[in-house]
Amino acid sequence: xxxxxxxxxxxxxxxxxxxxxxxxxxxxxxxxxxxxxxxxxxxxxxxxxxxxxxxxxxxxxxxxxxxxxxxxxxxxxxxxxxxxxxxxxxxxxxxxxxxxxxxxxxxxxxxxxxxxxxxxxxxxxxxxxxxxxxxxxxxxxxxxxxxxxxxxxxxxxxxxxxxxxxxxxxxxxxxxxxxxxxxxxxxxxxxxxxxxxxxxxxxxxxxxxxxxxxxxxxxxx
Numbered sequence: 001x002x003x004x005x006x007x008x009x010x011x012x013x014x015x016x017x018x019x020x021x022x023x024x025x026x027x028x029x030x031x032x033x034x035x036x037x038x039x040x041x042x043x044x045x046x047x048x049x050x051x052x053x054x055x056x057x058x059x060x061x062x063x064x065x066x067x068x069x070x071x072x073x074x075x076x077x078x079x080x081x082x083x084x085x086x087x088x089x090x091x092x093x094x095x096x097x098x099x100x101x102x103x104x105x106x107x108x109x110x111x112x113x114x115x116x117x118x119x120x121x122x123x124x125x126x127x128x129x130x131x132x133x134x135x136x137x138x139x140x141x142x143x144x145x146x147x148x149x150x151x152x153x154x155x156x157x158x159x160x161x162x163x164x165x166x167x168x169x170x171x172x173x174x175x176x177x178x179x180x181x182x183x184x185x186x187x188x189x190x191x192x193x194x195x196x197x198x199x200x201x202x203x204x205x206x207x208x209x210x211x212x213x214x215x216x217x218x219x220x221x
Contacts (some may be wrong), residue, residue, distance in 0.1 A: 001012055001013070002014065003018065003022055005018070005019055005020040006018040006019055007019050007020070007023035007026075008020060008022070008023055017047075036124055055157045081131060083161075084196035123169075124144050124145055124148060125178075127144055127172075127173050128143075128144045130173075140185075140186075140187075143185070143187050143190070144173060144190075146187060147173065147187065147190055147191075147192060148192070151192050158171050158192065159192070160176045160192065160193050160194035160197055161191045161192055161193060161208035161209050161212060162193055162194075162201075162208045163194065163197060165194060167192075167195070170195050171192050171194055171195070172192070172193055172194070172195055172198040173191075173192065173194065174190065174191050174192070174193045174198045174201065175189055175190065176188075176189050176190065176191055176205060176206065176207045176209075177189055178205070178207050180203055181203065181205070191207065191208055191209050193208070
């Protein structure tokens with residue numbers, strides 16, 4: 001029996017309660033969400049091909065709507081989205097690599113911005129990576145953190161061992177005995193210098209930490 005639907009106002013076949021089939025279904029889904037989710041899950045498991053085809057068709061017809069909805073969900077649930085992404089990468093490593101490679105190729109500016117942001121947020125980790133590349137070897141875990149922590153405890157803020165000037169955002173991890181002369185990546189062969197004095201030092205072997213210690217011993221004596 002056709003009537004004007006109470007909800008959408010269109011002349012359609014009435015399902016129940018003066019509502020068309022579509023509006024009545026929507027109302028029922030809102031009233032019994034768990035029941036409908038379970039039924040939908042069961043249908044997808046029984047009919048995977050039909051379900052994929054239906055999802056593909058819907059996405060093609062409503063791509064903007066779907067993307068906006070997904071974007072909103074990702075922003076509202078960052079932890080869930082991160083866990084879902086991690087799970088997908090573990091289950092599909094090859095597909096994940098291809099997708100990441102493709103995204104990086106299509107978004108070079110975003111990649112650059114992401115790397116720049118990560119470097120700014122993780123200066124210690126970045127310096128450790130840089131040090132590994134320079135030294136062509138392994139830096140033991142926690143060496144850089146120990147060096148920075150001891151420097152802060154000594155001076156109150158990250159300070160150059162040569163000039164004793166604060167250099168919180170412009171400091172280098174210097175090899176006392178340069179790598180080119182056989183210097184290691186051990187804690188005892190590393191010191192914090194500002195960018196200017198690290199460049200000036202070049203390949204000379206100078207331990208400013210020891211000089212500072214000797215001066216203090218001389219003054220206290």
